[in-house]
Amino acid sequence: MIDIKLIREQKEYVKKEMEKLFVSVPIDEIFELDEAKRKLLFDSENLRNIRKTLSKEIASEKNAETVSAKKEEVKRINELIKVQEDELGELEERLNSLMLNVPNIPDPEVPVGKDDSENIPIAYFNEKKKFEFEPKTHYDIGEKRDLIDFERGVKISGTRFYVLKKGFAKLQRALIGFMLDTHVNYHEYEEVYPPFMVNEECLTGTGQLPKFSENLYKDDDSGMWFVPTAEVPVTNMYRNEILPMNKLPIKHAAYTACFRKEQLSAGKDTKGIKRGHQFDKVELVKIVAPETAKEELSSLIADAQDILNRLDLPHRLIRICTGDLSFTASEKFDIEVYAPGINEWLEVSSCSNFGTFQARRANIKFKRDNNSKAEFVSTLNGSGLALPRVMIAVIENYQTKDGFIKVPGALKPYFGMEEFI
């Protein structure tokens, strides 16, 4: 949520920023609702003040007639208050629901562009590998060697589910361990293992709700939601908290499964394990003082990239333009890894700075010292990394001519004596 005061005091500026996002946002309507709300609030507060005074007078008044006269007066005032506050409640509800759908304001450095075609690849890392043979796709290798079972995945769950077997199941497990270990041992993140199911406030707090409910799984019985990313439970660990400055920055690395409905047109991205309803991910989450957010974003990106560097995988960094920013982000970079079999750049991480946008929704604050007032923190996160696509990259980049996978050096400790999958 953006600060309503921005709309109140700099309406035209906010409108211009929203234009950069190429979305239509009812800023004028919000502005007017806010005006009306404040006026009503002022009036009803004045009435309450009068009521309070009268009530106190009743308490000390001796004369019975005066007492009952004043009681009648307060009753009349209460009726007025009731009318005003009903209206106020309605206004606030409308205002709030509109505000919850206002996206974050982009950072000034984000290039203006209408959609993903205007994202900018800003750097390439690690050479693409040269093959003396035509590299196969991960799904060809997986099916041929019985390392992925797509049919049984569909049988037990449905479309876009698969079963990893043997070496591939182990590879995923090794990658999870490797990623967590790297972030904890070399990048100073604190590992957390959060619930995979959360209450509704969490999804509102990080901004998935109310706008994106159609992409989330929910258990109607308990009212709990399956996490679409570890960002949700981990950021919300600090919901409604005021953190002391010396706790910041908080850096967490968390493994979770992620669940998304991914209501794509049938046939898109259906091959392989690139996009499923359930996937594993190691997520990096930071809670920081606002003035450090931009440098923390840089180091977060570097931490995510480090995984790919240690695996020696070719990848590139993409700067996301305004039109392709996610709802909650003020600035975002994607990391894409190259997979030679399917010949695609695959998004394995999306690193975002949310500024105070999520902190406002989730009410996460900090105090610079004991006497200073609480301010909103900035939150950031990025995948570190998404498992299926790193799997694809490892499988396809490390394949041998005869369909085996050479274990990358960084993963050796997780494979013991095995050199090939």
Added chain:
RNA sequence: GGAGAGAUGGCCGAGUAGGUCGAAGGCGUUCGCCUGCUAAGCGAAUGUAUGUCCUAAAAGAUGUACCGAGGGUUCGAAUCCCUCUCUCUCCGCCA
């Protein structure tokens, strides 16, 4: 799932014949004094949200709300009533 107890400010903990309670007291914290330094002692300050006035802004002044959440009774509720949530203890069940 069954039975009982409870939910007050950063923490502990008063406060039920409803009124002057945003809330005693203690601890902690901050600032000042004192002291060779530290401790002790003394003094002061110390919640959040939101509105209005003032200001270039901050500061400041002032209003309102908040004693788990929501609703009700009343002129008036932390205090009474209802619903819900959570925590603790005991029993049952279970990986």
